[in-house]
Amino acid sequence: MIELIGMDLAELEKMSKDQGQPSFRGKQLFSWLYDKRVSSFDEMTNLPKRWREELKEKAKISYPQVVDRQVNSMDGTTKYLLELTDGNTIEAVLLRYRHGNSVCISTQVGCQMGCRFCASTIGGLQRNLTASEMLAQLLAIYRDWPTEEEEKRISHVVLMGIGEPLENYEEVMKFLRLVHEPAGFNISYRNITLSTSGLIWGIRKLMKEELPITLAVSLHAPNDALRSTLMPINKKNPLKQLIPVCNEYGESTGRRVTYEYILIDRVNDRVEHARELANLLRGSLAHVNLIPLNPVEERDFNPSKPEAVTKFRDILSERGISVTVRRELGKEIDAACGQLRRSREKL
Numbered sequence: 001m002i003e004l005i006g007m008d009l010a011e012l013e014k015m016s017k018d019q020g021q022p023s024f025r026g027k028q029l030f031s032w033l034y035d036k037r038v039s040s041f042d043e044m045t046n047l048p049k050r051w052r053e054e055l056k057e058k059a060k061i062s063y064p065q066v067v068d069r070q071v072n073s074m075d076g077t078t079k080y081l082l083e084l085t086d087g088n089t090i091e092a093v094l095l096r097y098r099h100g101n102s103v104c105i106s107t108q109v110g111c112q113m114g115c116r117f118c119a120s121t122i123g124g125l126q127r128n129l130t131a132s133e134m135l136a137q138l139l140a141i142y143r144d145w146p147t148e149e150e151e152k153r154i155s156h157v158v159l160m161g162i163g164e165p166l167e168n169y170e171e172v173m174k175f176l177r178l179v180h181e182p183a184g185f186n187i188s189y190r191n192i193t194l195s196t197s198g199l200i201w202g203i204r205k206l207m208k209e210e211l212p213i214t215l216a217v218s219l220h221a222p223n224d225a226l227r228s229t230l231m232p233i234n235k236k237n238p239l240k241q242l243i244p245v246c247n248e249y250g251e252s253t254g255r256r257v258t259y260e261y262i263l264i265d266r267v268n269d270r271v272e273h274a275r276e277l278a279n280l281l282r283g284s285l286a287h288v289n290l291i292p293l294n295p296v297e298e299r300d301f302n303p304s305k306p307e308a309v310t311k312f313r314d315i316l317s318e319r320g321i322s323v324t325v326r327r328e329l330g331k332e333i334d335a336a337c338g339q340l341r342r343s344r345e346k347l
């Protein structure tokens with residue numbers, strides 16, 4: 001069976017021709033899959049009936065199943081646990097902002113990067129996701145969208161769920177091109193953010209694509225000694241090499257690099273850490289996103305006190321660093337990345 005989700009326009013046109021159809025049928029299929037987002041061939045009413053019957057025999061449209069959904073009653077943020085066709089589970093999150101709806105997707109099943117504060121890496125990496133499975137996360141959320149809501153449009157995509165996107169480079173690139181395609185999801189590259197733990201080779205490779213997507217780098221510490229204890233990848237990707245490459249990325253794309261900084265009580269949230277961070281980023285086209293830690297049961301870390309968060313932000317701001325504090329997703333949902341998947345695995 002041919003999986004249609006994840007095929008781009010050229011692939012759908014070729015498949016149509018291979019099956020004796022004119023190539024414009026590929027365009028029609030593309031629109032049904034990614035613009036109208038139907039999940040059965042019977043709904044594709046402008047395709048010849050006989051070909052629809054043939055497609056039922058030869059092709060499939062796979063959406064992941066929503067196995068759990070947690071909604072934050074304050075702001076409508078919805079966290080999904082999705083089951084793939086092979087039984088693996090991943091997470092995706094729908095975030096509601098004034099500027100539009102954003103979906104945070106996973107790029108791998110599990111993760112091998114070993115960040116010490118993260119639930120997604122506890123069971124290691126199972127496998128990479130295909131571009132099809134990344135796209136299907138958006139489709140599953142569209143399908144699950146409450147019917148009473150008028151504005152059903154995903155305008156922003158963030159690759160910040162389970163996994164390290166740059167470790168799954170080729171499929172991530174295919175996904176980015178598909179989700180940007182104007183005849184389908186039509187999401188501007190400027191509305192896409194790719195988050196990495198800081199793989200220097202991957203950032204360099206991404207820069208060569210010349211796509212104006214925002215790069216977000218998980219920093220979480222202002223010096224190598226501390227960062228290496230929180231993120232093992234820092235040993236091979238130290239800050240003195242990472243920050244210049246990020247600066248280069250910012251200059252070549254014209255996009256400000258975002259540095260994610262999870263604030264952990266008495267680990268990386270002291271006044272001296274804030275000063276050191278300001279020095280590290282001085283002169284960079286950068287924005288710092290401070291994230292109060294979402295505690296993970298298996299990890300012995302606590303979130304910073306609200307006073308420490310405010311102080312940290314003020315020190316950066318006073319030193320001319322652009323900084324915001326990310327709103328908390330709250331305790332109503334298993335907010336930390338990988339936490340919902342973990343809690344399900346333990347049942």
Ligand code: SF4
Pocket residue numbers: 111112113114115118119120121161162163164196197218337
């Ligand atoms: S924070 Fe991201 S890169 Fe680090 S272990 Fe978790 S999923 Fe992987």
